[in-house]
Amino acid sequence: MKIIDIIKSEKPTLSFEVFPPKTSDNFESVREATEKIAALRPDFMSVTYGAGGGTSEFTASIAQNIQNKAGVPVLAHLSCVSSTKEEIHRQLDLLKSKGIENILALRGDIPEGMSKEHLDYHYASELTRDIKKYGGFCIGGACYPEVHPESANSMEDMKHLKEKIDAGCEFLTTQMFFDNNLLYNFIYRARKAGIEVPVVAGIMPVTNPKSIKRICAISGTALPQRFIRIVDRYGDSPEAMKQAGIAYATEQIIDLYANGVRAVHVYSMNKPDVAQKILENISAIIK
Numbered sequence: 001m002k003i004i005d006i007i008k009s010e011k012p013t014l015s016f017e018v019f020p021p022k023t024s025d026n027f028e029s030v031r032e033a034t035e036k037i038a039a040l041r042p043d044f045m046s047v048t049y050g051a052g053g054g055t056s057e058f059t060a061s062i063a064q065n066i067q068n069k070a071g072v073p074v075l076a077h078l079s080c081v082s083s084t085k086e087e088i089h090r091q092l093d094l095l096k097s098k099g100i101e102n103i104l105a106l107r108g109d110i111p112e113g114m115s116k117e118h119l120d121y122h123y124a125s126e127l128t129r130d131i132k133k134y135g136g137f138c139i140g141g142a143c144y145p146e147v148h149p150e151s152a153n154s155m156e157d158m159k160h161l162k163e164k165i166d167a168g169c170e171f172l173t174t175q176m177f178f179d180n181n182l183l184y185n186f187i188y189r190a191r192k193a194g195i196e197v198p199v200v201a202g203i204m205p206v207t208n209p210k211s212i213k214r215i216c217a218i219s220g221t222a223l224p225q226r227f228i229r230i231v232d233r234y235g236d237s238p239e240a241m242k243q244a245g246i247a248y249a250t251e252q253i254i255d256l257y258a259n260g261v262r263a264v265h266v267y268s269m270n271k272p273d274v275a276q277k278i279l280e281n282i283s284a285i286i287k
């Protein structure tokens, strides 16, 4: 099933993100965790893709397993900056052979020291164009309510985002954010720039405060004072932090739905208990 048909429906949708194993050693444990999340029957699930291409096979296998075992539609991420056109074509063949119908087309982060000169792909819009030409896939793309960290300013970023849509991107999933007003403002600016595609709001329930400040600094995601106080107060107690992180994410999600956002994507990070709790917290809301 195509993701665009799911998120265009009137019903509020909820989806979960998982990541594939880095090596075959933990394939089984990841498979098990992703199956448990799929058993919660989200509207769809997404499976991330290793920037270096090392886990490309695993992305496809985990995605296929979710779809076949649980019947949950899957969005397979695919990044291009470290790949040649031939490698991307092979990956598309692989995804198609596994019955995957949806791809989140990404540039990926440019590995440190990599020369941009001889790359086959520089931007996600180029990958989007190639997938569109290949045919048969519903294509999504990433967007950044707080502006992509490499962009000179929000106008430049929006201009390039529009290029991605014009290349064939049918919906957008946002980078995580902790202040919903940033999303509302982004959607307003996107619509003004002529971007009409659905925007899926990406929400991260923070259960591990150690990494979040570093990740936010790299990705340019602002941490509101209200959130920092929670991390400072409960960060040393894993159980309390988990409860507070889930509560904060739940509050964000309810506010999003209440304000007309119809699709929410939870960065559930292979944690079935977190996914389940979020789902329980909003069960009547998304009915």
Ligand code: FAD
Pocket (backbone or CB within 6 Å): 047, 048, 049, 050, 051, 077, 078, 079, 105, 106, 107, 108, 109, 110, 122, 123, 124, 125, 141, 142, 143, 148, 149, 150, 151, 156, 157, 158, 160, 161, 163, 164, 173, 174, 175, 176, 202
């Ligand atoms: P692009 O859309 O290409 O944008 C990158 C930058 O280039 C932006 O600043 C943009 O404004 C600029 N730009 C675009 N076109 C042009 C142009 N023609 N000229 C000049 N500048 C231009 N990474 C992974 O490796 N694996 C994943 O699975 C993964 N999943 C993600 C899921 C989501 C929802 C998000 C938000 C990010 C994800 N990422 C993932 C991270 C992503 O790969 C990085 O954020 C990366 O730096 C940018 O990817 P992009 O697809 O947004 O790039």
